[in-house]
Amino acid sequence: MGLNLVPWAIAAFLMLGVGVYIAHCEKVKRDSANFVAELRQQAQDQERRNKDRADKEKAAKENADAQTKRNLDSLHSTIMRLRAERASTSSVPAAPADASRPDLACFDRAELARAVDSFEAGMESLVIEGAEATINLDAAKGWALKLSTELKSGS
DSSP states (O other): OHHHHHHHHHHHHHHHHHHHHHHHHHHHHHHHHHHHHHHHHHHHHHHHHHHHHHHHHHHHHHHHHHHHHHHHHHHHHHHHHHHHHHHTSOSSOOOOTTOSOTTBSSSBHHHHHHHHHHHHHHHHHHHHHHHHHHHHHHHHHHHHHHHHHHHHHTO
């Protein structure tokens, strides 16, 4: 009779082992499903944060571009006003009223006026170029500062 129990004991032990194995497999499946669900949630959260950040960066860029356009428009209107003021007056002083030859005063007045006007126009273009570069650089610096501040604050 003792011999008949051995096969049953072995079968019971194997059944117990199979049951434990199946339970372990089910636990691993649940853990795996939970892990995958957690990764999906993290990916969705990261995607949302990336989209929010991209939207903020785009808005900051659009604001910087709008401010730059306003500054450049203001600069160009000021340049036009100054150009109009300069065109209404001569760069060369008027000849004295008692001059025997008002067109000459140790220089050819027309040639000097052309030279001074050409010099002023050249200087004006350099000043315009520098002012535009300053406006664009200030806009880029402001945009970069805003982005770096947002990155530091984690927004």
